[in-house]
Amino acid sequence: MIKAFFSRPGSKKEIQESLSKDIKDADERILIAMGYFSDKEMKKILQNSNATDKRIIHNYNDTAKLKIKNFESTILGKEWDRKSNLKENICKGSSMHHKFIVIDDIVWMGSYNFTSAAQECNWESMIRIESKELSMQFRSEFEYMWLFSNLNVSLNGNSCKFCGDIVQNPSNHYRIEFKVEINEQEEVTGYFFLVSCNVFNNGKEGGEFPNWCNLCNNETEESIFVVEKGPKSIGYTVFCNNCFRIKLLSYKEQLLKYKNGK
Numbered sequence: 083m084i085k086a087f088f089s090r091p092g093s094k095k096e097i098q099e100s101l102s103k104d105i106k107d108a109d110e111r112i113l114i115a116m117g118y119f120s121d122k123e124m125k126k127i128l129q130n131s132n133a134t135d136k137r138i139i140h141n142y143n144d145t146a147k148l149k150i151k152n153f154e155s156t157i158l159g160k161e162w163d164r165k166s167n168l169k170e171n172i173c174k175g176s177s178m179h180h181k182f183i184v185i186d187d188i189v190w191m192g193s194y195n196f197t198s199a200a201q202e203c204n205w206e207s208m209i210r211i212e213s214k215e216l217s218m219q220f221r222s223e224f225e226y227m228w229l230f231s232n233l234n235v236s237l238n239g240n241s242c243k244f245c246g247d248i249v250q251n252p253s254n255h256y257r258i259e260f261k262v263e264i265n266e267q268e269e270v271t272g273y274f275f276l277v278s279c280n281v282f283n284n285g286k287e288g289g290e291f292p293n294w295c296n297l298c299n300n301e302t303e304e305s306i307f308v309v310e311k312g313p314k315s316i317g318y319t320v321f322c323n324n325c326f327r328i329k330l331l332s333y334k335e336q337l338l339k340y341k342n343g344k
């Protein structure tokens with residue numbers, strides 16, 4: 083089911099009203115990728131949500147970056163690094179310019195930022211799509227951005243900081259490893275991300291990447307290696323970014339238990 087919503091100069095809040103209804107009904111997730119977020123009313127609506135998975139990705143140069151209670155947040159995008167020695171390039175940085183929200187299996191997307199200008203001054207549109215299939219695509223992209231916000235150092239605009247090349251697609255250009263350290267008692271004692279340039283690894287983009295998720299068995303273009311390093315052995319597993327998120331949460335929990343037990 084698809085429906086369009088419009089915001090026009092004035093005080094009628096068509097988009098906000100319908101959005102907040104979905105937010106109130108949210109059960110599983112509210113995933114927000116929003117270029118600019120300064121609307122305090124929207125913040126209030128969001129922090130009262132009872133959804134389980136509540137996360138927001140902010141753009142790096144959004145000055146507001148509102149902290150929303152009960153939401154995890156991260157920042158994506160990067161200012162141009164003038165000191166680095168890069169080839170001529172049209173990108174003067176990279177913005178997280180999305181305006182989309184995934185609420186359970188509903189996707190909202192369009193021109194609308196969570197700002198009072200969008201609400202009361204601008205001409206804006208949003209479409210609301212109820213579709214499990216489409217929401218999976220947006221969730222997958224959200225997870226990839228979430229992951230990449232941890233690895234932001236590797237990109238400068240659209241160039242790779244390691245090899246200087248213009249990247250065609252970060253998910254092919256970089257090999258992402260997540261290393262987990264496990265002790266004799268099989269407790270998680272630490273973990274870290276490792277990102278390396280595939281150009282160095284394989285000599286070309288889109289090199290020898292496993293493209294099968296070991297957890298959900300789905301084909302994935304954005305494979306993430308999880309390397310579990312124990313005293314006795316090293317285990318490698320390949321995950322899609324959706325499954326990786328689930329795995330990461332379990333590692334976080336285990337690490338917390340280990341640290342509290344100390």
Ligand SMILES: [Zn+2]
Nearest residue numbers: 242245279281
């Ligand atoms: Zn590179």
Ligand SMILES: [Zn+2]
Nearest residue numbers: 295298322325
């Ligand atoms: Zn998977």
